[in-house]
Amino acid sequence: MAKVRGTGFAAVNYPTGMHLGGDPTQSLIHMTPAGDVVVTMASVDLGQGLRTVLAQIAAETLGVPYESVVVETADTDTGPHCTGTFASRTTHRAGNAVVMAAEEARKAMLEVAGELLEASPDDLETDGEGNIHIKGVAGKSVPVGEVAGAAHFAHGKSIAGRGAYLKPPSPMDPETGACDPDSTQAHACTVVEVEVDTETGAVEVIDVKSVYEVGQQVNPDLVKGQIVGGAWMGIGHTLYETTAPGYPAIDPAPVDFQNYLQPGAAETPEITCEVLEFPAASGPYGGKGVGEMVTNSPIPAIVNAINNALDVRITEIPVTPEVVLRALDEKAQAGG
Amino acid sequence: MESKLIRLTVNGREEAVVADPLATLQDVLRDSLELTAVKSGCGQGGCGSCSVLVDGELRLSCLTLAERVEGAEITTLEGLNETNAIVPLQQAFVENYAAQCGYCTAGMVMAAKALLDRNPAPSRDEIVEGLSGNLCRCTGFAPIVRAVEQAARALSGEEAS
Numbered sequence: 425m426a427k428v429r430g431t432g433f434a435a436v437n438y439p440t441g442m443h444l445g446g447d448p449t450q451s452l453i454h455m456t457p458a459g460d461v462v463v464t465m466a467s468v469d470l471g472q473g474l475r476t477v478l479a480q481i482a483a484e485t486l487g488v489p490y491e492s493v494v495v496e497t498a499d500t501d502t503g504p505h506c507t508g509t510f511a512s513r514t515t516h517r518a519g520n521a522v523v524m525a526a527e528e529a530r531k532a533m534l535e536v537a538g539e540l541l542e543a544s545p546d547d548l549e550t551d552g553e554g555n556i557h558i559k560g561v562a563g564k565s566v567p568v569g570e571v572a573g574a575a576h577f578a579h580g581k582s583i584a585g586r587g588a589y590l591k592p593p594s595p596m597d598p599e600t601g602a603c604d605p606d607s608t609q610a611h612a613c614t615v616v617e618v619e620v621d622t623e624t625g626a627v628e629v630i631d632v633k634s635v636y637e638v639g640q641q642v643n644p645d646l647v648k649g650q651i652v653g654g655a656w657m658g659i660g661h662t663l664y665e666t667t668a669p670g671y672p673a674i675d676p677a678p679v680d681f682q683n684y685l686q687p688g689a690a691e692t693p694e695i696t697c698e699v700l701e702f703p704a705a706s707g708p709y710g711g712k713g714v715g716e717m718v719t720n721s722p723i724p725a726i727v728n729a730i731n732n733a734l735d736v737r738i739t740e741i742p743v744t745p746e747v748v749l750r751a752l753d754e755k756a757q758a759g760g
Numbered sequence: 761m762e763s764k765l766i767r768l769t770v771n772g773r774e775e776a777v778v779a780d781p782l783a784t785l786q787d788v789l790r791d792s793l794e795l796t797a798v799k800s801g802c803g804q805g806g807c808g809s810c811s812v813l814v815d816g817e818l819r820l821s822c823l824t825l826a827e828r829v830e831g832a833e834i835t836t837l838e839g840l841n842e843t844n845a846i847v848p849l850q851q852a853f854v855e856n857y858a859a860q861c862g863y864c865t866a867g868m869v870m871a872a873k874a875l876l877d878r879n880p881a882p883s884r885d886e887i888v889e890g891l892s893g894n895l896c897r898c899t900g901f902a903p904i905v906r907a908v909e910q911a912a913r914a915l916s917g918e919e920a921s
Contacts, residue, residue, distance in 0.1 A: 470861060471859070471860035471862060473860075646857070648857075649903065653900040654900075656902075657900070680802060680806050681802055681806035681807055681895060682806055686897070688892055688901065689887075689888040689901035689904070689905055690888045690889075690892065692900060692901050694902075
């Protein structure tokens with residue numbers, strides 16, 4: 425009886441969104457008289473940081489400071505339609521909708537600015553710090569707030585934009601099965617080291633290392649947050665969490681956190697990742713989805729590491745101590 | 761059961777609420793005093809999202825009867841700073857992306873405060889132990905542990921200066 429170590433890996437190709445017979449997200453943007461930008465969405469931020477990402481995209485496209493953008497989300501009764509936060513689709517779909525709305529609003533903003541500066545809108549540029557300049561002419565500029573005020577009170581104009589992104593329906597060819605189900609794909613590979621106690625069956629995850637390719641990252645810190653949190657969820661699903669501990673019997677089922685086990689900080693190893701960026705042609709500024717895939721590769725990687733450590737072939741989760749000990753018993757009975 | 765008057769000291773203010781004698785501190789803080797940083801997670805002491813301080817000690821408000829803490833000093837997240845400005849501990853959570861959905865965050869901050877108040881320079885293992893009663897389903901804990909480490913450094917730096 426001993427503690428033995430093993431290494432495993434797994435890789436994932438993950439689709440961003442699905443066509444669903446037509447998958448829209450729409451966006452409305454307007455500027456207040458003070459020059460602040462309001463992005464109105466029905467899309468839902470679950471904590472992954474969608475509001476931050478959409479504010480970044482709106483600010484980048486409009487050419488205004490990030491701090492001047494407010495993203496109003498999640499009123500699905502009154503907001504512009506969004507199919508929802510699922511399928512790792514929302515940065516892609518909502519992000520594209522915001523780019524479209526911000527481009528229209530930018531055009532309206534530059535038209536008013538052109539009148540104030542007595543210049544063609546084509547000759548204007550934004551500095552991202554709240555000013556609009558005539559290209560190549562020093563000292564000829566106007567603050568965005570002044571443009572917004574003039575639009576409201578002098579010109580009778582609205583600085584606003586509409587965005588309507590649609591992933592078109594893609595019916596499947598009945599002969600070949602061919603269709604265009606997603607918009608792009610992200611990729612990852614995870615390598616895990618575990619230590620298994622052959623006496624108790626307990627598994628400790630020692631190390632989790634991943635490489636991801638997620639297109640252009642809109643916000644690298646939020647991407648890392650998804651990857652690290654997702655790897656932790658993978659540890660939970662692989663070693664602890666189940667709603668049916670007696671499967672195929674469904675009773676008793678856990679009803680609280682005393683019986684539904686999850687790893688805590690003490691059971692969580694260092695989780696590290698490298699991120700590669702190959703921008704997606706269809707994505708907003710090249711972005712892909714990185715919401716759901718983060719749990720996919722850690723789970724098989726951990727099971728493979730356990731199998732590697734014990735020279736067994738476990739194919740179920742969670743790999744509880746009982747599952748480990750039964751696998752070792754079977755191996756012993758088979759003369760292994 | 762007849763309602764009764766319960767007098768509590770919450771975030772330095774004297775409060776009097778009419779509540780069921782078996783009302784939990786969580787119910788009174790959330791529903792009567794509208795201190796909704798006190799989250800209602802599992803209602804049975806399993807998740808830590810309702811954590812508050814009672815006379816400086818970490819307590820689960822869902823398992824505490826309100827009338828049993830009459831006369832005690834109760835602190836919720838809202839009481840960390842009387843001007844409602846963000847405190848260094850919260851700033852450390854922000855800078856380390858230690859919150860995603862946010863449901864555990866207030867309880868985590870209170871657990872971290874209780875730890876740092878009694879142990880200003882905790883080891884990593886002591887931080888892990890100090891947060892062990894609080895569940896997070898999003899972050900994987902590492903950002904939260906890092907935030908508490910940073911807060912400990914910031915607080916000790918403040919004391920040194």
